[in-house]
Amino acid sequence: MNAVNDVVQYILGLGASVMLPIMLTIVGLIFRLPFGKSLKSGLTVGIGFIGINLVIGVLSNNLGPAAQAMVKNFGVSLTVIDTGWPSAAAASWAAPVSAIMIPICVAVNLIMLFTKTTKTLDIDLWNYWHFIAAASTGYIVTGGNWWFAILCGILYEIACLLIADWTAPMVEDFYGLEGVSLPTGSTNAFGLIGIPVGILVGKIPGLNKIDVSADTIQEKFGIFGEPMMMGIIIGAVIAALGGYDVGGIITMGINLGAVMFLLPRMVKILMEGLIPISEAARDFLQKRNGDSDRTIYLGMDAALTTGHPANLATGLLLVPITLLIAIILPGNRVLPFGDLATIPFYVSFIVAHRKGNIVQSVITGAIVIAFALWMATNFAPVHTEMMRGVYEFPAGASQVSSLDMGGNVLNWLILKLSQLFAGAPL
Structure with a gap:
């Protein structure tokens, strides 16, 4: 098992920009796409991911400080x-169950695909970590019960x-990602709560008549409504709230304006490679099953949605709002930090379901984040145990958690199921 785990860790250590071209070239060949086209598609997707990661790096490096x-x-x-x-x-x-969960997750996906219980072929191997996190949760809470841990990972998947x-139809309609679905664990979890909350927000009298989208902002404010300018303005406001000097405010604004301008272009490059596969x-699957109407989706990272101006604007506006919520929310003990730059991933389905209405998306996102902070607080003891020996705790932190894993309703439900199975206090 240690040898298998070492191989898995080595492959994963290569990163998505290396893994994806290899994976997609193999997938293309399996589905009878010529080698040249498969390789070109895989490499294009890998290059697109490098571009996305570079831009998200700019976002993270600016939002963190x-x-x-x-x-x-x-x-x-x-x-x-x-x-x-x-x-x-x-x-x-690094968890004991990680090596065995990857082939199990692949097998579960293929079984579901060929039994027509899913339409998604999840090739986003890196994000299998969400499934493994659920298995690790079950493993820790039950004191090392392998079978229950595996069940938790499968249920999450x-x-x-x-x-x-x-x-997927909503993702295609709003983001233009044809033939793609997003099985990213955190995005799914926040959408599961966010979509019904968004429906309720959209029914509030007065608010249901407000339609502030990236297009309407650009139409009303001209150049100041363009995504690039929105990024500059939002970045400047965040820097001002952080007490930056004039130079720092301008630098922050320009950097986030660059993120808003570049990210959609990186996504387009990635999609160029993804569409042929x-x-x-x-x-291939339609012919094999004799079903010309069958739809098959390629499961990809929700990073593909972060280039949309409404998504980025919503995510950036929620950064100071999330900190404010953390301060005033009764019962919350989590200080949001590491996942602030990842908020655009969390609101992907919310923004799409609200059809890009930034006002409704921000209000919905704020409500969902409040629930996420409560869950992350409740999850902190198990999250802390999982991190021991892997992560150096920040000074002054008695426990650690995260919005992505601890504030994720799917993982939180796995936590409650595990505690119930183990007879532990809920």
Whole structure:
């Protein structure tokens, strides 16, 4: 098992930009796409992901210090630190169940695909860490019960595949991602709560008549309504809240304006490579099953949606709002930090379901984040146990958690199921 785990860790250590070209070239060949086209598609997707990661890196590197500055300015003192999804992913991959869960998750997906219980072929191997995190949760709470841990991971995966199927038409309609679904665990979990909450928000008298989308903002404000300018303005406001000087405010604004301008272009590059494989997969499976009407989706990372101006604007506006909610929310002990730059991932389905209405999306997102903070607070003891020996705890933090894993309703339900099975206090 240690040897298998070492191989898995080595492959994963290559990163998505290397894994995806290899995976997609193999997938293309399986679905009878010529080698040259398969390789070109795989490499194009890998290059697109490099571009997306570079731009998201700019976002994270700017929002992280700004968040710290805002916390210092507002004098916030919360004892559970949000260490972000990277640390949660690292802890998941280091868990005892990680090596065995990857082939199990692949097998479950293929069985569901060929029994027509899902339409999604999840090739986003890196994000299997969400399934492994659920298995690790069950493993820790039950004191090392392997079978129950595996069941937890499978249940989480099934939920993500079904949610991905359900939301795929909406993803295609709003984001233009044809033949793609998004089985990313955190995006699915936030959407599961966010879509019904958004429906209720959309029924509030007065609010239901407000339609502030990226298009309407651009139409009313001209150049100042363009995504680039929206990023500059929002970035400047965040920097001002962090107490930056004039130079820092301008720099922050320009950097977030660059994110708003570049990210959609990176997504377009990635989609250039993805479309031929998506079409080949659909044609192959339709012929094999004798069902010309059958739809097959390629399961991809929700990063594909973060380039939409409404998504980015909603996510950036929610950064200071999330910190404010954390301060005033009764019962919350989590200080949001590591996952602030990942909020655009969490609101992907919310923004799409609200059809890009930024006002309704921000209000919906704020409500969902309040629930996420409560769940992350409740999850902190198990989250902390999972991180021991993998992550160096920040000074002054008695416990750690994250919005991505601890504030994720699917993983929180796995936590409650595990506690019920183990006879532990809920």
